[in-house]
Amino acid sequence: MRKKLLDRFASYRYLYTTALGHFYIIVLLVSAGPSFGLSNAITIHKEDAVVWLPEQEIRGHAEGFGGEVLTVHHNDSSFTITAMPDGTFSFPVEVVGRSVISVWGPKNGRTYRSDELVLTLGYAPFPLVRPIAQVRGDTVTLSVDVTETFPASVSYRWEAASGNPATSAIYSIHHGEAKARIPETFGDYYFNLWAISGGDSLRFQTYVTRNADGIAAFELAKTKPSWLEQAIVYQVTPSAFTEGGSLADVTAKLDEIAHLGINTILLQPVFATHDGGQGYDIIDYFSVREDIGGASQLREFIAQARKRKMKIVLDFVPNHTSVHHPYAQDAITHGNRSHYYNFYQRELDGAPYGSNYHRDANGFIYYFWEGMVNLNYHNPEVQRWMIAACTHWVRTFDIDGYRFDAVWGLAARNPDFPKRLVAALKSVKPELLCLAEDKASVKEPFQMGYDAAYDWTTDTSWVSQWSWETNHHERHSETVFNYPTASKRTTLLKNALFNQKMYGPMVRFLENNDLPPFLSSHNLEQTKMAATLLFSLPGIPMIYNGQEIGNLKHPYDDKPIFRSGNTIGQLDSVGLFPFYAKLAKLRTAHAVLRSENMREWLPSQVSNLLCIYRWTATQHAFTIVNPRENASAFQFEIDALRAIAGNADNLTLVDLITDERFTSITDNDNRLLNIPMPGYSTRILYLSK
Incomplete structure (x- = not known):
């Protein structure tokens, strides 16, 4: 408890000071006050x-x-x-x-x-609101849904955002409601909602889209960011990117990253951290780590990425803070006198994944990493704190999205909060990506409003089992592609792709910040085989920095991946950089590779190969995988190919990787088209008439 000695006198003033020889006499006039x-x-x-x-x-x-x-x-x-x-x-x-x-x-x-x-x-004195757009004919009605009130008086004003495809004037303005007529020009029409209190204001936003099908309003539960379908993600660990460990080092290599075909960069946590490294032990959600360059380098990095038409996604850590966060330290020092005592989980609540709980010496609950202590999301102040922190970076740096770390744990403890968080963020920037580090194989992340999740299985005992992973080992990558029994690899891969439903867009990967390097446990041919498959499937492909040069350092070691004095390509001794660049280019160029349509194309005889049929209204492609060392061959029935190609004759399958061409001949007696498959290979065959 603070101890303050209060003066017994309410006020006093000096009357005068006079000098007599070497002595000074000070006379005080004291006015009496309360004792x-x-x-x-x-x-x-x-x-x-x-x-x-x-x-x-x-x-x-x-x-x-x-x-x-x-x-x-x-x-x-x-x-x-x-x-x-x-x-x-x-x-x-x-x-x-x-x-x-x-x-x-x-x-x-x-x-x-x-x-x-x-x-x-801790935040600006404004309520939380949702801007609402409702379409009827060519007219959009704009209104305000106040989801959290605030003591101060607030008024609202609508305006059409600058940069819309055509002018759409606001009219019939009344008490926060307005109307606008949408022109015939196709495109997205954004509308800003200004909340005004005194001399301050805060902007929220929504939009409608006009296309050949008519006009559709942004819907929180359904509308995904329009850029997500073409996203190719590059995950960066700033502290280990080069020996300098700064964002400036990443900025210096943006041209090379762009040449790789990347259009979206995911930065691991840039917020102030206690231990450094990958940065998941946050001690301040509102400041940038000084060891990676601080706010000035982040701002310059984003500016330079924007010039290269790249999206920026920040890795945010809502599940826990560092035990060294000032709030946790205050709770340790003052116990239940601390305002922050109930900011942290202290009870074993029996929630999903609760078998992974541990309790530290201070009574905090955590999952796997001691020192990273769970927040209490049943406390409404914790919810509002996280909303304020997340909206801060959207408003201040205009980022394009978040990856929410370990959100599987947060959602298990309070499944209602993610809905509130996503709604608050998309009320500020509706095109913001909300990526859950959670399972795409369960409905819940998408019901909570997340746009995408991870390619993980439904296994709750193994929280983050990658669907292509057969066994967890911290230092080795054990997958369907190097499974010891080669004859079972195709079945395992088939099960991973077709026997487990995915409920929404998923991030697909061979490596990330938690996995050992793929090449350390697979040979180069297996690596190229798996990478080709990954870039030919539905979902969002992600490359972890260093994967494109065959880096063999484990992410947890936090060792420099690149060198400032060398280009990324100069450090590639295995030829993966141009290979990944080609895969990214092919995916960008061919809409069929980004399509959600996928089913197995059954072979006529061969069982050790897997053929995946991909299609759009106008394009057809086949991905064939041979996960075994021995060469084989896949046989297409020509009549089946002709049926999907409108009964066209003389069809050609073009291997987009090797440029080989395989042509069907109409008078072929056995009516089969033979495709040789080298060992450890994946072909992407584009059907051409």
């Missing part, structure tokens, strides 16, 4: 704090004041309360900005006063 008692007679049971909701309940105890009237001073105002018979008291306050609170009580000619409590609201 104060020591502060420990009245105590407030809370420490100073940044708070994340305006409504706060203050509790305390007034020794010897049972049943008596006390005066609460809150900034420049005051009000009275009555203590309970045992001297305890409580009262609500609304915190807007900085609030200084104290409790006074008169007794026996003296006034007793508590220490001052200082509470500061």
